[in-house]
Amino acid sequence: MKTRTLKADRTGIAEAAATLAAGKLVAFPTETVYGLGADAGNAEAVARLYEAKGRPSFNPLIAHVAQISDAERIGVMNDAARLLAAKFWPGPFTLVLPASADCPVCELARAGLPTVAVRVPAHEIANALLKAAARPIVAPSANRSGHVSPTQASHVLADLEGRIDLILDGGATPLGLESTIVNCTSERPQLLRPGSITRARLESALGSPVADASDTVSDTPNAPGQLASHYATRARIRLDAYDVKAGEVLLAFGSDLPPGADPARTINLSLSGNLIEAAANLFAHLRALDALGAETIAVAPIPSTGIGEAIRDRLVRAAAPR
Ligand code: TXA
């Protein structure tokens, strides 16, 4: 299969919507990362998507829709879900809900679960595409399963060339980390994946603490990215590095470089120590450091405040033994 790349102008978006409607695979930008889209109601298209990613098929997908009213047809919202949807949609935010009785997202995309993940993205191109497609689109991050998520069209091409039909190129994604996922299938909302919508913002919207994925015993495999190794680079990753050892490359944060750092083998997440900038740079910088061919990437300490929680979450998974 030849993978075409189109500019995300009006013609490109119309072509991408028609390609999705025909059951084919289209990568497109969102404000978080590039997603690999397929028609959520077309099980064959979804099967091709799992195949293209090499994704274990027990991992359920997020259905993307253009507006809140579309989300209400997919899942059942309790009060907390409604409040969070009103506050954080459209945006980098995903709700896990009990699937509605006539849920248009096929069983395969939900991995057979009685629940469904839904997101209304805010990115202009994603939103225009969803409107034009006029159907829910499931979209995991557009990388080979287990790899670092793509924040540029070139990352998508590097992972999926020849395996998908179309890439809609809308430049670099502004936030760079996947959406915050909150499980609202029971009374107390539960943070399944930290992201740009921070724990503090969720709790201030709800007026109460959110539970963690590990807090409740549940009969559904509900914590995303639970696979031991996720966001895998070729190089090993050493976290909270206060020095840089011989042969290591460095993912730095802030202007103070640890002893042993070689500026030629260092990429900085944010010179000024800005966590938002660091989040946006994380995956691209991991890919770039990996390309230097070192055995190990040393990662400077990242504070766990605000979106730092989400950055550290991704780094811990990237560093997991494999
Ligand atoms: O920002 C994002 O969320 C990006 C963009 C493309 O929208 N998408 C994304 O999708 O990160 P993906 O497939 O890489 O991650 C979705 C996570 C998975 O780890 C999956 O386990 C979880 O969402 N998930 C999906 N459905 C679920 C469900 N019913 N219950 C619990 N977790 C679910």
Ligand code: MG
């Ligand atoms: Mg992913």
